[in-house]
Amino acid sequence: MVLGKCPYCSGNVIAIKTIALGKKVNLYTCENAKKEHDESSQFVFSSDSTCTFRVYSNVFLKWNKRSFSKYEMKKLLEEEQIIVRLHGRRGTGEYFKYVITDKEYGVSILWDEEVSKKEEEEFLISS
Template identity: 90%
Template sequence: MILGKCPYCNGKVIAIKTTAHGKKVNLYTCENAKKEYDESESFVFTADSTCTFRVYSNVFLKWNKRSFSKYEMKKLLEEDQVIVRLHGRRGTSEYFKYVITDKEYGISILWDEEVSKKEEEEFLISS
């Protein structure tokens, strides 16, 4: 499934079902970001890779968000940022943060930027 254009090379970002640490997840990857196992069993980019954009759907598990959805990735690629709902350690508190693409990590949370109450309400209505 094609989700949009890569923010770095304008290639197609696709969703691939894969397994990471024994769990089934979606991998959102640029078609030009190819990886393989090398002789030391490390997962490395191939010699013909021209991009490094890759994001696993379970990227926010640390903040009790089970999955970064295809819809959220598509919106991020279209609008350069997306709002996500995260949860505290015990899952009782919730908070909203902006997510942007990041050259090194794929995506990053903007911890210092506050999402307005109006945007939170719009997010809750649309989800």
């Protein structure tokens, strides 16, 4: 399934079902970001890979967000920045942060940018 254009090479970003750390997840990857196992069984980019854009759907699990959905990835590729809802350590409190694409990590949370109450309300209404 094509979700949009890669922010770095304009190739198609596709969703692939895979297993990471023993869990079924979606991998959102540029069609030009090809990986393979090398002789030491490490998973590395292949010699014909021309891009490195890859994001796993469990990327925000550390902040108690179970999945980064296909819809959220598609919206991020279209708008270059989206709001995500994250949760505190015990899953009790929630907070909202902006997310952008990142060349090295796939996506990054903008910790220093505050989401306004109005944008939080709009997010809650639209989701």
